[in-house]
Amino acid sequence: MPAELYEKLKLHSKKDVYPFHMPGHKMGRGMNFENPWSMDITEIDGFDNLHHAEGVIADAQKKAALTFGADHTFFVVNGSSCGLMAAVMAACKEGEKIIVSRNCHKSVFSGLVLSGAQPVYIMPENIDGFGIAGGVSTETVEKAIEENKDAKAVVLVSPTFEGAVSDIEKISEIAHKNGMIVIVDEAHGAHFKFNSFFPETALDMGADIIIQSAHKTLPVPTQVSLVHVKGKRCDLPRLKTILAMLQSSSPSYLFMASVDICREYLDTKAEEDFEKYVENLKGLRGKLSKLKNFRLLDADVNGKYGIKEIDLGKIVLSSDNINCIEVSKMLDEKYGLIMEMSCPGHLAAMTSVSDEKSGFDRLAKAFEEIDNIDFEKNAHDKTSFDIPVPKVCISPRDAFYKESTSCDFEKAAGKIAAEFVIPYPPGIPVCTPGEEITAEAIEILKKYKKFGGEIIGMKDSDLEKIQVLM
Numbered sequence: 001m002p003a004e005l006y007e008k009l010k011l012h013s014k015k016d017v018y019p020f021h022m023p024g025h026k027m028g029r030g031m032n033f034e035n036p037w038s039m040d041i042t043e044i045d046g047f048d049n050l051h052h053a054e055g056v057i058a059d060a061q062k063k064a065a066l067t068f069g070a071d072h073t074f075f076v077v078n079g080s081s082c083g084l085m086a087a088v089m090a091a092c093k094e095g096e097k098i099i100v101s102r103n104c105h106k107s108v109f110s111g112l113v114l115s116g117a118q119p120v121y122i123m124p125e126n127i128d129g130f131g132i133a134g135g136v137s138t139e140t141v142e143k144a145i146e147e148n149k150d151a152k153a154v155v156l157v158s159p160t161f162e163g164a165v166s167d168i169e170k171i172s173e174i175a176h177k178n179g180m181i182v183i184v185d186e187a188h189g190a191h192f193k194f195n196s197f198f199p200e201t202a203l204d205m206g207a208d209i210i211i212q213s214a215h216k217t218l219p220v221p222t223q224v225s226l227v228h229v230k231g232k233r234c235d236l237p238r239l240k241t242i243l244a245m246l247q248s249s250s251p252s253y254l255f256m257a258s259v260d261i262c263r264e265y266l267d268t269k270a271e272e273d274f275e276k277y278v279e280n281l282k283g284l285r286g287k288l289s290k291l292k293n294f295r296l297l298d299a300d301v302n303g304k305y306g307i308k309e310i311d312l313g314k315i316v317l318s319s320d321n322i323n324c325i326e327v328s329k330m331l332d333e334k335y336g337l338i339m340e341m342s343c344p345g346h347l348a349a350m351t352s353v354s355d356e357k358s359g360f361d362r363l364a365k366a367f368e369e370i371d372n373i374d375f376e377k378n379a380h381d382k383t384s385f386d387i388p389v390p391k392v393c394i395s396p397r398d399a400f401y402k403e404s405t406s407c408d409f410e411k412a413a414g415k416i417a418a419e420f421v422i423p424y425p426p427g428i429p430v431c432t433p434g435e436e437i438t439a440e441a442i443e444i445l446k447k448y449k450k451f452g453g454e455i456i457g458m459k460d461s462d463l464e465k466i467q468v469l470m
């Protein structure tokens, strides 16, 4: 039998396609790695051990800490998903409270299952007209802290997938006054430190632990992430132990070396490339902001919807009545432009310092043409995040391990979810184990499905049935 996966990838890599998706090296454009397979080794003498780093890996991590402005940096070869689970587990033990922004990535909820922590969910604001989550307002966090003084930590995603950065400075100040640590999922913000066009990093704004997917916006391969720690609030030995528990005992030297090369690039050569990248981004954004049928998520949202600043490296276009899944298909099939994500109401193109101006020009031209097509216009739902704070009945861990049964999805309101229900993209759960399923959640998911969105996490992804607690 032929190796179809390999053959398919080989074919794809030879096509004239342009990636507006991750990883940030943009199909090799930003990679500088000589004959990688000859360097794919294991922990032989002289090459240190990620899980007990005291040699060449420890040095590489120390250099990365300096570059990213951390006191300690840990290389993570299993993506930010692993870094987030480790951070949650390091911060909370079974039964301890943790304040969690409900638009966090599914790995944060996995961290809740693994740790046994008891979440107190808070909601982000909703960006008017986009149907996507903005930031979490300082007032929302402050209120949750006031009502839950015994919580150990606050976990937020900032920037969000679409680029919304919350006011981590004020939030950290309040959390720290109340003895809580601040964990920020900065998976989409590893590039922030390298040009002032982008928002300040959460670490610079006072967060204690931040998790960055270097692979999303910097030139490194998929899976390469960084956990950065600043200050003395994080229990470092515990974090290290948990990272070693969750990660492979054979971490890839190619991954670790690629982040080391990237760090060297950022220290020595990237400044000029970032200047060019920002110039190109400004040009692209200028053209896209003139489209008639699409609205570009832009800096006018700063200071509103819980957003301190939006990351302008993310190209998010929304339409009120054109299905963006169809637009994304057209971009792929007719123009060879592959988006990072699309859902009925919006689509997102991810950019990085490895992008070429020709790619940006191609995207602008395609959109200028698409803007003049007479699409079938159907008003679609744009309220995905306008949902009430879910009621947590039991902890995600207890719900995950309890007996469950299958229930008609349409009749599930009022029951307690035993599984995740995650529209993907963007990968943010609408239901999580242990919380009451609401009529609003059912309506949102039905609409998402109707307009062609995919739902994951459930036994029955057709959405006929849902697992509920017995």
Ligand SMILES: Cc1ncc(COP(=O)(O)O)c(C=O)c1O
Residues within 6 Å of the ligand: 078, 079, 080, 081, 082, 104, 105, 107, 157, 160, 161, 185, 187, 188, 213, 223, 225, 427
């Ligand atoms: C907001 C957010 N956090 C965390 C992750 C997980 O990152 P990784 O793919 O590095 O595991 C993602 C992945 O898409 C994400 O969008």
